[in-house]
Amino acid sequence: MGSAPLPKWASKPCIMGIDEAGRGPVLGPMVYGCLYCARSYQKTLATLNFADSKTLKEEKREELFENLKADSSLGWEVDVIDPRELSAKMLKREKINLNEISHNSAIGLVRRVLNMGVLLTEVYVDTVGDAEKYRIKLSERFPGVKFVVAKKADSLYPVVSGASIVAKVTRDRALHGWMLDETAENMHRNFGSGYPGDPETKAWLDHHKHPVFGFPTLVRFSWGTCTPYFKDVVYPT
Amino acid sequence: MEEEKSFRVSTPDSTIQGGGGVTGTIDLRRRDPSSAVDLTDRVHLLPCSIKHDGPCPVSHYFKPKKTDVVVDGSSVEEAYFRGRKLQGITVPLPEGYRGYVLENKKSRKGKGLETSEGEGEFGRWVSRAEFRNLTYWNHDIVPSSDDPLVRSFHWFSVADAVSDTARTSLRLFRVWLGITLDCWFLILIILTRMFKKVMFLSLRV
Numbered sequence: 001m002g003s004a005p006l007p008k009w010a011s012k013p014c015i016m017g018i019d020e021a022g023r024g025p026v027l028g029p030m031v032y033g034c035l036y037c038a039r040s041y042q043k044t045l046a047t048l049n050f051a052d053s054k055t056l057k058e059e060k061r062e063e064l065f066e067n068l069k070a071d072s073s074l075g076w077e078v079d080v081i082d083p084r085e086l087s088a089k090m091l092k093r094e095k096i097n098l099n100e101i102s103h104n105s106a107i108g109l110v111r112r113v114l115n116m117g118v119l120l121t122e123v124y125v126d127t128v129g130d131a132e133k134y135r136i137k138l139s140e141r142f143p144g145v146k147f148v149v150a151k152k153a154d155s156l157y158p159v160v161s162g163a164s165i166v167a168k169v170t171r172d173r174a175l176h177g178w179m180l181d182e183t184a185e186n187m188h189r190n191f192g193s194g195y196p197g198d199p200e201t202k203a204w205l206d207h208h209k210h211p212v213f214g215f216p217t218l219v220r221f222s223w224g225t226c227t228p229y230f231k232d233v234v235y236p237t
Numbered sequence: 238m239e240e241e242k243s244f245r246v247s248t249p250d251s252t253i254q255g256g257g258g259v260t261g262t263i264d265l266r267r268r269d270p271s272s273a274v275d276l277t278d279r280v281h282l283l284p285c286s287i288k289h290d291g292p293c294p295v296s297h298y299f300k301p302k303k304t305d306v307v308v309d310g311s312s313v314e315e316a317y318f319r320g321r322k323l324q325g326i327t328v329p330l331p332e333g334y335r336g337y338v339l340e341n342k343k344s345r346k347g348k349g350l351e352t353s354e355g356e357g358e359f360g361r362w363v364s365r366a367e368f369r370n371l372t373y374w375n376h377d378i379v380p381s382s383d384d385p386l387v388r389s390f391h392w393f394s395v396a397d398a399v400s401d402t403a404r405t406s407l408r409l410f411r412v413w414l415g416i417t418l419d420c421w422f423l424i425l426i427i428l429t430r431m432f433k434k435v436m437f438l439s440l441r442v
Contacts, residue, residue, distance in 0.1 A: 087320030093377045184297040212289050213298040214319045221320025234319060235286040236376075 009038040009073060010118040017159025018106050018125045021167035023098070025194030026201065026225040027218045028175045030086060032079040032105040033167030035159050036113055036120065041073050045158040056165075058172060065169040068162060076163070077112055078170045079105045083220050090222035099129040103137060110142055122146045124160050126153040182216045191218070196225040205229065261360030265337060274366035276338065278327065282373040282386065283318060301325065301372070308380055316374065325374035328386065331393040338366040 016036035089096040135149040192200025301316040339362040
């Protein structure tokens, strides 16, 4: 997971960026990734040209990720949130919404890195929900850390662009290697990007729907995309 | 070996007014001992209603896993259904009881047995499988001995005890009634005799 014995630079003031991948798709995991380094390394980071991960081709992203991993002045962590966990939390009796799940994931990453002994002083994140409320929430939990919550943070701060690469590549790999839990016949893994608008994803959903079970657990049942497929077969008691 | 048992059954949407219902038999015998289907450990009671009646590839989609949590000596299991995370526990059926999966082999009216009332529909249920335990599932509530199913199973032993007591009480009551009635008859006879004597004496006079 990108951690070896704590590098020397981690005991100096460090900065971290957090970004997510896979928030919008109707299937697969949502991944939160972070990238951290010594504050003094910031300038070098800016030259590494991460740009906006969404505009990059998959092969390019893979290449950048491998470069990041190889760079001994950088550390990274991920939180892969299983689609079953997303569905389960969003469909609880006392529902936990996607924003809250996102916040908790980011908080988890900060805590993990701090617990490793890294001297985090600044963290940059993309907005989820109300920016100021989010910033306050984070600052309350980690009083010694300065949080910067901004829209399009991945295009403003290189640490966040880097985190975006980490998250995106991790999600892509998780989806490619996804083993379906279900053992029914005629299931395949050509689910496309997983976005509701993707024709390949729509075709996959159509092919894999079941009147009793709905879909394989790869699918996020809490997504509005799924509702038209459920034909009133199951009622709560 | 269980025999055929006859009984009267009301179908769920029959009204009391119409006196509707179905008479039929339940045949609990195993069709063929070598092919008896044992569904022990494979019956699941979900916390929802499913409007589907028929075959279903349950084991292909429903994948329970044991957790480390133990309640009343049994492991709590975890499974997902339609996105919801369920927690379940396996409970044995009460002592002296067994579960059956019955198939309704609907036959045309009559079959030699005319029912005296109602619609005359004759049902014949046969046992297709048996089970000795079931796993019930809760949504968002950890299984415990307070769950309705567990408590309803406890009722069986309570009901047995109550009916035993009732049976004994009834017997005692009958005995008491018998004695009491006998006494009354005796008193009546004595009174009648006395009355006759009085009448006779008064006539004499």
